[in-house]
Amino acid sequence: xxxxxxxxxxxxxxxxxxxxxxxxxxxxxxxxxxxxxxxxxxxxxxxxxxxxxxxxxxxxxxxxxxxxxxxxxxxxxxxxxxxxxxxxxxxxxxxxxxxxxxxxxxxxxxxxxxxxxxxxxxxxxxxxxxxxxxxxxxxxxxxxxxxxxxxxxxxxxxxxxxxxxx
Amino acid sequence: xxxxxxxxxxxxxxxxxxxxxxxxxxxxxxxxxxxxxxxxxxxxxxxxxxxxxxxxxxxxxxxxxxxxxxxxxxxxxxxxxxxxxxxxxxxxxxxxxxxxxxxxxxxxxxxxxxxxxxxxxxxxxxxxxxxxxx
Numbered sequence: 001x002x003x004x005x006x007x008x009x010x011x012x013x014x015x016x017x018x019x020x021x022x023x024x025x026x027x028x029x030x031x032x033x034x035x036x037x038x039x040x041x042x043x044x045x046x047x048x049x050x051x052x053x054x055x056x057x058x059x060x061x062x063x064x065x066x067x068x069x070x071x072x073x074x075x076x077x078x079x080x081x082x083x084x085x086x087x088x089x090x091x092x093x094x095x096x097x098x099x100x101x102x103x104x105x106x107x108x109x110x111x112x113x114x115x116x117x118x119x120x121x122x123x124x125x126x127x128x129x130x131x132x133x134x135x136x137x138x139x140x141x142x143x144x145x146x147x148x149x150x151x152x153x154x155x156x157x158x159x160x161x162x163x164x165x166x
Numbered sequence: 167x168x169x170x171x172x173x174x175x176x177x178x179x180x181x182x183x184x185x186x187x188x189x190x191x192x193x194x195x196x197x198x199x200x201x202x203x204x205x206x207x208x209x210x211x212x213x214x215x216x217x218x219x220x221x222x223x224x225x226x227x228x229x230x231x232x233x234x235x236x237x238x239x240x241x242x243x244x245x246x247x248x249x250x251x252x253x254x255x256x257x258x259x260x261x262x263x264x265x266x267x268x269x270x271x272x273x274x275x276x277x278x279x280x281x282x283x284x285x286x287x288x289x290x291x292x293x294x295x296x297x298x299x300x
Contacts, residue, residue, distance in 0.1 A: 032295045043190010050219060057215035060207060068203050069194065155179045162175055
């Protein structure tokens with residue numbers, strides 16, 4: 001048996017995981033919190049992305065919008081991550097082989113790469129270009145990639161439950 | 167039947183994307199109204215700047231929402247959470263229009279109106295989640 005599957009089965013059998021599975025409402029409540037966390041994360045990120053694409057708040061410098069919102073994004077991320085980890089633990093053994101779950105994790109990894117790439121390159125010189133309503137092509141590309149991958153995260157996340165049910 | 171399930175799921179995904187667009191912008195405005203974030207951005211400027219995103223999110227939500235209900239109108243008609251959601255939605259849209267009219271007049275939207283609107287949208291989201299549980 002693969003070590004990864006063994007870890008998933010161990011998580012699945014933890015008392016916390018079992019109590020989430022066996023509770024009548026816990027799973028739905030955590031799911032709801034997970035969606036609220038995603039709303040905060042994707043909502044704040046899409047405002048920044050659409051600003052980079054020149055769609056909204058074009059009079060405000062990019063850094064003035066992005067820096068304060070990143071803190072809010074992180075708050076949402078913590079909510080999303082903790083609730084997501086609980087949802088995963090409760091179903092770990094079945095989610096291990098869930099194709100949609102694997103795609104979602106892959107897309108999240110690509111999103112992390114996109115964030116690191118954006119922040120270590122073009123965003124470093126944001127003070128130089130951020131006041132213009134038009135962002136450099138690389139910033140617009142990063143924004144587009146972010147919106148595209150996030151749409152994939154939502155779609156694959158929704159598909160997890162459908163695959164698990166059937 | 168399998169095809170119909172995936173069609174429904176796809177529309178649900180679009181509905182969730184609309185939720186993120188609208189919810190994110192509403193959250194930002196709500197937190198700005200209570201002074202938690204973006205203190206150097208005047209509330210009116212921020213609200214005016216986000217109108218396009220709020221409208222895009224709302225149009226996406228309504229269009230996908232109508233398609234979801236069209237899948238089984240009678241099933242939704244009898245659902246208490248759905249009725250509550252529609253009532254909250256009406257109130258949320260009216261409060262949003264109230265804020266929008268203040269912006270159109272060139273006056274500052276009141277903090278209270280924005281916070282009430284944000285809370286109503288949270289209620290819409292929670293009632294929406296409950297539809298599937300009833």
